[in-house]
Amino acid sequence: MKTPELPWPSLLVLGGTTLLMVTAEMLPTTVLTPMSIGLGVAESSTGMLVSLWAAVVVVASFPLVRLVRDRDRRTVVAGATVVLAASSALTALAPAYGVAVGARLLGAAAVGLxxxxxxxxxxxxxxxxxxxxxxxxxLGGATLGMVLGTPLARLVADTAGWRAAFWALAALTAVAAVAVRLVVAPARTQQGTTTAAGGQAPAARGHGMAPLLAVTGLVALALVGHYGAYTYITRIAEAPAAILPGGTGSLLLVFGLASAVGVALAGRFGERTAPALTAATTATALTVAGLAIDSGAAFGVLAVAAWGVASGALPPLAQTLILRLAGPERRAFAGALIPVLFNGGIAVGAALFSALVAGAGVGAVPVPAALVVAVAAIGLALAAGRRRAARPSTPAAVPSA
Known part of the structure; x- marks a missing residue:
């Protein structure tokens, strides 16, 4: 019997888990006002729960990965998912802001792992x-967390209160932990792949630390520009949003659905990840720059949609290339590097462009953000060229077993 190309049950369960992870991260912003009233704090304090989450992911990922490096990964994922469920439940129970902060820090550490x-x-x-x-x-699950997870959580909060939204998230996350343990398959042999003849074919090796760190740094730079602009998308795109039924909410939905299209397109590039990543980064720079062009509201909506497609493709392509450059021997390191990279990009981009907005206004954001992403695209193109030049010529192919 022919085996399927992809282990769909495992990937779908893991995708569902990432949906819940993203929903957990962003939920305080979704229920900002009622949660602030319930905890007796200002909305800025509740918003800080998201910033603290990102900071903990950056700080905790590497130490936690090192701590569990000898454990079965399915057990680690299931256990960390249980901790994430407990974090949501503790947030729902929190009688005061300090308890909510502690619960969120626990959840952030679990999500980093x-x-x-x-x-x-x-x-x-x-x-x-x-x-x-x-x-x-x-990563499609993570995108759906933004497109579906947070709006559904808001619906629950509007119907039954913000604590009910966290209780619902806790219950679904606990179910996901059980599904991980029952459905997700064990890893294939990491040091080699069994051939049809029963022998061992050598596993694909990485390319050394220098290319890995170079690509990681350039992707981080691209994310600084992208998230710097995305932080102010509702202000930058006010005029385009005005022509849509539902206004800003509809525009954000357009962006989210376009991002999902970008994620789907990223999966079709197979082994051509490096040129596809360069193209997606270049397209992100161009579309962000397009937001600075005053060509009417319809053009603005198209620019936001194109930005969503380009930036949606960027994370899966970057993650694929980083894991591929790492090879099996550095896979755990690369796995921890990715959440640090993305959360660091969010934090730095938001901070830098907040300072820019404070001094020059929202209208000053698109062009500098696009320039930052464009520099990253040029660097990625040059890095890909160096890797091609350094690749040894391959002798005549050896027939497979």
């Missing part, structure tokens, strides 16, 4: 030629 472990396990579930598709499937 989850991202790192899920990233590494996905790469060990599939052969290298299917890595881009597998990553796109799992």
């Amino acid at each position: 989850l991202w790192a472990t899920v990233n590494a396990h996905v790469a060990d579930l599939v052969p290298d030629r299917h890595l881009a598709r597998a990553v796109a499937v799992v």
